[in-house]
Amino acid sequence: ETLIDQIAAGEVVERPASVVKELVENSLDAGARRIEIVTAGGGKSLLRITDDGHGIPEAELPLAVRRHCTSKLAGGLDAIASLGFRGEALPSIGSVARLSLRSRAAGADGAHEILVQGGRTEGPRPAALGQGTVIEVRDLFHAVPARLKFLKSDRAESSAITEVVRRIAVAFPGVRFELAGEDRSPTILEAVAPGREIDRVAQVLGADFTDNSFALDAAREGVRLTGHAGLPTFHRGNALHQFAYVNGRPVRDKMILSAIRGAYADAMARDRHPVCVLFLDLDPRDVDVNVHPAKADVRFRDPGLVRGLVVGSIRAAMANLAL
Ligand code: ADP
Ligand code: MG
Structure with a gap:
């Protein structure tokens, strides 16, 4: 299972920026209006994505990190409405990094957390969080030195992350994006009003x-x-x-x-x-x-x-x- 996950990870997860892309897309699929992305060491040592989306119920946390457990295929491949549909991102990330998911589903009493490391899962256990989801990815590719070697400098990886966020942000002008971290100067893209999508283009370009x-x-x-x-x-x-x-x-x-x-x-x-x-x-x-x-x-x-x-x-x- 872990080896298969690591092979799949090679397809989905090329570099920190591809992790950010998958996680931000998940947040958008969850209806988030605010998404915060924090990075350290060019995203190699830390990526943390926080959203205010509908969250993941406790019972679904273990499924979310299991291969091909997507909640998004209901309409069939022809009618893919959401951004993600493969059910591969989280398990792939979990096989090549230390992954933690903390989430509180809309209407739930409390938040729960699940950890994945080297394909092993711990939890879910109670955690503290308002509504939404926080996903932390630490030490990306620490278990796959061959891939780690192919990554560019922290600076280059960090700007690739910025580029991914800029590109997604243009398509979601109603969502507030915040990009921060010790390895960068912060970027805040305030949500723009309907009909003013041009303002998001101006923020980005x-x-x-x-x-x-x-x-x-x-x-x-x-x-x-x-x-x-x-x-x-x-x-x-x-x-x-x-x-x-x-x-x-x-x-x-x-x-x-x-x-x-x-x-x-x-x-x-x-x-x-x-x-x-x-x-x-x-x-x-x-x-x-x-x-x-x-x-x-x-x-x-x-x-x-x-x-x-x-x-x-x-x-x-x-x-x-x-x-
Ligand atoms: P996919 O997005 O292709 O379904 P992922 O591996 O990216 O597969 O995510 C697995 C599942 O975890 C999703 O189908 C979704 O149900 C849940 N999930 C992941 N991230 C979030 C999030 N930020 N908010 C709510 N649910 C999420
Ligand atoms: Mg996804």
Whole structure:
């Protein structure tokens, strides 16, 4: 069981940032309105995610850390509404780190805690907590030195975590995110009011971007594209400024990225990168987001349609911006 978990962990848990992604997605699935992420040592020594979601009942705590015990498959694979659906994240994390779950379900008398270390479970036992869930991951990969060796510096891992949170936050403007820790300067993204989603984009990408970007809104054969395209900006390092979402899920898909590059090709000067936020929404049956457990790649039934929509919309926006 533990070996299988460790193999699965290799798929789900590549680095601290992938742990943060899974845990924050769980918090969002639980309806959290506030999510706090604390890190230490680039997330290698500590990750702590605190949310105010519906919590986990005592009886379900042991199930939550067992493989393939997801509460989210009720609608079948075709109708995946929630972000998580594999039931692999927590057991995988528990097999390569010291994991603790403390939770108080809505309406429950008290909180309970369960610990997992090296695949062994302790608890649940009573603990102190208001409503919600606190998940702590300590000493990630301490039992898998080979993987530990592949991690980058604390600083690099820490900024990868920031990047994951920024990307998720854009898709959940009504949720307050707080990112803190001894290894970083704190970031607070206040929840924005409905209709003011642009404010979240401004919090994450800067008012410079939102003031100089063009709103995208186009649809073709059941695929809708909304978002913002900005002028290519100078930015050192790689192209970290393309935010893409498919049905509300952050993705980093090769086809979408290449469509963006293609759309911007004419407008690009040297050392500049496209800056854009793209929300693609389509029938879940026309897209497979389940290609990889890390859930970053997608497979569209009609990639040409999506590509055409992205390229066409951004080119039209560019023409307007250039006026
Ligand atoms: P999945 O999210 O794919 O179902 P996970 O291993 O990520 O699998 O989580 C296992 C289960 O634990 C979830 O299905 C959910 O019921 C519960 N859970 C995990 N995190 C939270 C949380 N922050 N709040 C409430 N329930 C949670
Ligand atoms: Mg999950």
